Amino acid sequence: MTDVPDPVARPGGVVVDVLAVRVPSYTRQVLDGSLGYDLPTPLVPGPTCVGRVRGVAEDVFGHQVGDLVLCNSLYSSGDAVGSPDEILIGWTGTGTPRSARMQAVWRHGSFAEQACYPASCLTTLPGGQEWKRTELLPFLASLAIADGGLRKGGLRGGQSVIVNGATGNLGGAGTMAALARGAARVIVTGRRESALSALAQLDPRVRPVVLTGDRARDTAALLAETDDGADLLLDVIGATPTTDPTLACVDALRLRGTAVLVGGVRHDLALPYQRIQRRQLTVTGSFMFDSRTALEVWELVRSGALDLSPVGAHVFGLDRFEAAMESAESLAGLDYAVLMPRW
Ligand SMILES: NC(=O)c1ccc[n+]([C@@H]2O[C@H](COP(=O)([O-])OP(=O)(O)OC[C@H]3O[C@@H](n4cnc5c(N)ncnc54)[C@H](OP(=O)(O)O)[C@@H]3O)[C@@H](O)[C@H]2O)c1
The missing domain is CATH 3.90.180.10 (Medium-chain alcohol dehydrogenases, catalytic domain)
Structure with missing residues (x-):
């Protein structure tokens, strides 16, 4: 100083x-x-x-x-x-x-x-x-960054949202913002179980999913918490060593779902071309x-x-x-x- x-x-x-x-x-x-x-x-x-x-x-x-x-x-x-x-x-x-x-x-x-x-x-x-x-x-500020992402994804009341990296600061804010904006279900992911449990105390609409790092397993766990996939992914994950956690969430989007990338991932994302095309997914970014x-x-x-x-x-x-x-x-x-x- x-x-x-x-x-x-x-x-x-x-x-x-x-x-x-x-x-x-x-x-x-x-x-x-x-x-x-x-x-x-x-x-x-x-x-x-x-x-x-x-x-x-x-x-x-x-x-x-x-x-x-x-x-x-x-x-x-x-x-x-x-x-x-x-x-x-x-x-x-x-x-x-x-x-x-x-x-x-x-x-x-x-x-x-x-x-x-x-x-x-x-x-x-x-x-x-x-x-x-x-x-x-x-x-x-965290709320505004997260809410900016939800707006970019066109969140409407009654939709289901995955907040990937919900145990982080932007993730906690994104969970609160999605609830306040009327999401019917907010599926929160992270590795720290105690932090996920704290988020689940906020509202019965919050559903925790502990990430394993195995893309297929994580997708299955996410899908189990939705009717037929989520409407929106708010990705606020930190600098992960692989993009698998993000891709697991993209794989759990429903037809015409949207992924909004807000987090700190430093690697290139190998997007599933056929899935995006056939399911008419939107992938977009949001900054501040x-x-x-x-x-x-x-x-x-x-x-x-x-x-x-x-x-x-x-x-x-x-x-x-x-x-x-x-x-x-x-x-x-x-x-x-x-x-x-x-x-
Ligand atoms: N787009 C923008 O406008 C904007 C603005 C500010 C920040 N950011 C970026 O957003 C990111 C998140 O910020 P934050 O302040 O919320 O950070 P944070 O509090 O450190 O949260 C990081 C999150 O990522 C998860 N994570 C980290 N490494 C992981 C791994 N290997 N596998 C699975 N999950 C992992 C953490 O989960 P666990 O702890 O449960 O493992 C936690 O949920 C930052 O990296 C930052 O660069 C973007």
């Missing part, structure tokens, strides 16, 4: 006091380079956070000092022309020269007392000032979230339609960053590590 100059609100920017930020389970591997993230140095790292607006640039009109905001680290070059570059501020880029220019300007992230984000990355949380349990708010999704999950939480009380926040101050990373590595499902720089 070190002192750096306070950020200033550059044009188009908003400075926030960072209130709380999730420490992902794989933070150490991001920072030591083993995941190959595109990190310019020196850098204040840190992903999407919750903050309170401290100052705004003179050309920013949509945010006011004191607003409680979700600061999405996703920043896009804009898609007016061609395919945009999308960076995660303080986390990774895409490796292109334009991405490097974007990172040079919007460089630093949220593992700090203050941070500066482009105004377009911020979503104001209406009524957020009355929310007492700040340590639960970073879970909104937009402001509309963030607002929707916030309203679900604020109204009580999505109850955050089963979520367990393990809070650390900035001076205990190492302990926060260590804790994040071992926590599962609805338990997560939160850095609160002003704690």
